[in-house]
Amino acid sequence: MEACYKISRALQSVRKLKPLVHHITNYVTANDCANITLAIGASPVMAADICEVRDMVSHANSLVINLGTLDSRTVESMIEAGKRANELNIPVILDPVGAGATPYRTKIAREIIDTIEVAVVRGNLSEIKALYGIDIQTKGVDSSENLSGDEDVPSYLKVFAMDFANQFHTVVSITGKMDIITDGKRLYIVKNGHEMLSRITGTGCMCTSLIGSYLGAETNSIDGALAGVATMGIAGEIGYNRLDKDEGTGSLKVKILDVIYHLSVKDILKWGKIYEV
Template identity: 60%
Template sequence: MEINNKIIKLLNNLRQKTPLVHQITNYVTINDCANITLAIGGSPVMAEDIHEVREMVSLASSLVLNIGILNTGVIESMIAAGKRANELNIPVILDPVGVGATTYRTESCKKIMSQVKLAVIRGNLSEIKTIYGIDTITRGVDASESFEANSDEFTKAKEMAKDFAIKFGTVVAITGVVDIITDGKTLYTTSNGHKMMSRVTGTGCMCTAIIGCYLGAGDNNLIAALAGTVSMGIAGETAYARLDKEIEGSGTFRVKMIDAMYNLCETEIIKRSKIDEE
């Protein structure tokens, strides 16, 4: 499949370039985001203080903004780093964790989006619908909404995703049981992953970090978002397949997922990727 070849080429570029990925992220998942970045071949830096973010992002190949744990200082740092990244044409990805759960979280997300040009926004269905302007229910960082492939809800979600990408001038990646990735014109759906990923905190954050790595290795934001989403899904599938179900659980699964990302290769992508284009 041609799209697999594009993903494989981008993965090879990533590992040759070792892009520096500046991440202003949350304390719950920061270590896993750093390790998954290293596993795929990137180089993480987690600077967040307002006094150094402009200088740090100037050295980076991409910038990840994750609003999982908020405070006023972090938002100011995200906007400062984002504006500097925009000046230098460094791609920025936003993870609107839990947007819609509180007014402050929603307003902070809107503030970032109004001041920073975003290459990609990655979120679950509830988060993306909230940003789009559709009333929904968000339970903290949990994905409280999902859909089945070929359902009316799935069709509506794809239409909304295209409109979202056009409205905000960005690539959107909606991750869940079935993922939707679009720039408003081309739309990809993927169905990689395993339900056990929901039993480990931060798999969404890690997916965003991986997309950040791919963004730093190429110049096609749509393919980077697709590659990151598929790579994370394959890592989850592989980790579950290698789990000793009798004695191992979510803790071992988390470690095996990072191992799988480290060992991700052309063979695994061709063998496991489940991508549809429309």
């Protein structure tokens, strides 16, 4: 219950401060990321050109780096923006989309986390393992493995997540049917969401934007990561429960935005399935 109150306070901070979240993100989900940032109460900006990223991030409250549609032109922008964010103590959130899918994608993800001080890394289990250095195979940019929502998180995965956080000096959010969030000391499990979310492009990217929104509102890294992941899961679950029998993924996507726009403390306390281990 204490975790739910933390999320509620973080939500109130976002809506009061309206942080500017600078995205260097992928073109497939840029519109979704912008809309969910607006829905939570923050303000998005999508600026990726090397000529302006240092200036733009200087005005921002957080920086989201997303590798979804990776190309060589934006890699330099990501690193320059990240370095500038570090200089100004602006939190950086990394979404290593598809790490492990190709050697190049894995190399860039590792280069970013080695070069930039990253506050939060959010990815699926395959991506996080690839970033850690474990050989995996992915299905495109999707995870080749997942956590079962019907079981407790295995002890070895808790240890792995905490070791990742300690090795890279960051908060890691491993999202799937169940979510793990840890800073290497504290560890949370979130059991919100619905399997239908996996059939909507960009839900992971949108989750990362929510984390960026919370961190931009001066929420500390682990609480902001927890708030972003839990908000996405709660919205997915409430949205699914509001679907009519003839509605599908398109309707769910819209309902998620609506739920987040109207999200209340009461919703978080009622729906939150968050456990500190």
